[in-house]
Amino acid sequence: MPRVGPKVFQIIKFAYHGCTNRQFFHIVLLDNKSPLNATPYEQLGTFDPLPNIYNEKLVSLDVERIKYHIAQGVALSRPVEKLLGLAGLLPVHPMSYITAKRNRKKLQAEAAAQSEDKNSDHDEQS
Amino acid sequence: MASCLRLLVETSLKQQALLVSACTSRTPLVQSVRFRKPPWVPVAKSKEFYVRKPTPVDQEEYEELKARYRFYRSEVDSVRQFLAQDLSARQHNLEDQDLRADEAEVSLMMQHLQEWNTHVAAVRNERQLQEQLDHEQMLKERLANQEKQRMLDAERALAELEEKEAAAASFIDPDKLDEAIEKLIDSRKDYNFAITKSGEKLFGEYPDRKTPESHKQS
Numbered sequence: 080m081p082r083v084g085p086k087v088f089q090i091i092k093f094a095y096h097g098c099t100n101r102q103f104f105h106i107v108l109l110d111n112k113s114p115l116n117a118t119p120y121e122q123l124g125t126f127d128p129l130p131n132i133y134n135e136k137l138v139s140l141d142v143e144r145i146k147y148h149i150a151q152g153v154a155l156s157r158p159v160e161k162l163l164g165l166a167g168l169l170p171v172h173p174m175s176y177i178t179a180k181r182n183r184k185k186l187q188a189e190a191a192a193q194s195e196d197k198n199s200d201h202d203e204q205s
Numbered sequence: 206m207a208s209c210l211r212l213l214v215e216t217s218l219k220q221q222a223l224l225v226s227a228c229t230s231r232t233p234l235v236q237s238v239r240f241r242k243p244p245w246v247p248v249a250k251s252k253e254f255y256v257r258k259p260t261p262v263d264q265e266e267y268e269e270l271k272a273r274y275r276f277y278r279s280e281v282d283s284v285r286q287f288l289a290q291d292l293s294a295r296q297h298n299l300e301d302q303d304l305r306a307d308e309a310e311v312s313l314m315m316q317h318l319q320e321w322n323t324h325v326a327a328v329r330n331e332r333q334l335q336e337q338l339d340h341e342q343m344l345k346e347r348l349a350n351q352e353k354q355r356m357l358d359a360e361r362a363l364a365e366l367e368e369k370e371a372a373a374a375s376f377i378d379p380d381k382l383d384e385a386i387e388k389l390i391d392s393r394k395d396y397n398f399a400i401t402k403s404g405e406k407l408f409g410e411y412p413d414r415k416t417p418e419s420h421k422q423s
Contacts, residue, residue: 146288146292147288147292149284149285149288150285150288150289150291150292151289152285152289160281169280169281169284170276170277170280170281170284172277173269173270173273173274173277174270176269176273177266177269177270180266180269
């Protein structure tokens with residue numbers, strides 16, 4: 080019987096290039112089995128998830144090459160799918176909708192709590 | 206059970222160095238994957254009977270996620286297909302453009318080549334004609350020189366011949382040999398003289414008068 084090895088395919092994913100408490104990611108094309116610090120086939124962008132002084136999360140993407148690789152059928156990791164959805168290259172990821180919904184709910188709950196607090200204060204004063 | 210294990214560990218910690226050396230040697234070691242703690246350290250007491258609670262899943266969210274994922278996957282697939290088609294079409298166009306550009310370049314090159322060839326041919330023909338003329342001129346000059354040299358040689362030879370002929374007048378023939386010998390024997394030479402620095406000959410006080418011919422000869 081021939082032994083079937085692990086399925087190896089190429090994937091676009093984040094590679095951690097920061098240090099402790101300071102994330103910084105390269106968006107790279109790698110084999111799914113290779114470690115994240117491996118030399119990538121190609122670097123396709125960067126992502127800095129920590130907001131800077133202008134409250135911006137900086138992303139750079141090599142759109143042409145990413146399009147090319149997507150057309151070639153390489154896989155995309157979930158964070159990359161989310162990022163590309165927000166960038167407008169792919170449809171928005173379902174999880175982004177869910178996160179947004181959760182955030183909305185949280186905001187609504189906070190607002191409701193604040194209004195309740197105000198009402199209770201008003202009642203006490205009256 | 207766990208406390209027994211802990212006791213065992215406390216005793217065995219002293220032999221840790223030994224164990225480590227055993228691990229680093231070539232003896233096969235089968236151990237479970239446990240990164241932070243050494244394999245022989247037991248489970249912490251507070252975590253002995255710990256069972257992880259499953260992450261709570263909001264059923265509504267879950268259903269929505271499932272529905273959205275179906276659409277999402279098909280949309281991503283269609284984007285993929287579209288990009289692939291776009292890419293192949295663009296590559297096709299590029300190839301066509303390349304081909305056309307190549308053809309144009311080749312025709313231009315051939316035109317240039319033709320021009321260069323005609324120009325070079327004209328220059329070459331002119332040069333070859335000139336070379337032929339030069340060669341003919343050179344041959345003519347060489348022939349003239351040869352002719353001149355031959356004439357000179359003939360003249361020189363003639364002069365030499367004349368000289369020899371003139372010299373041959375005084376030659377002694379075999380039939381006149383005896384007579385010449387007699388004459389030579391009869392002739393006398395007087396060497397009784399001194400020579401000054403300037404080459405003047407000073408004959409002595411009593412020169413030999415018996416053979417006046419000898420004086421004449423000297």
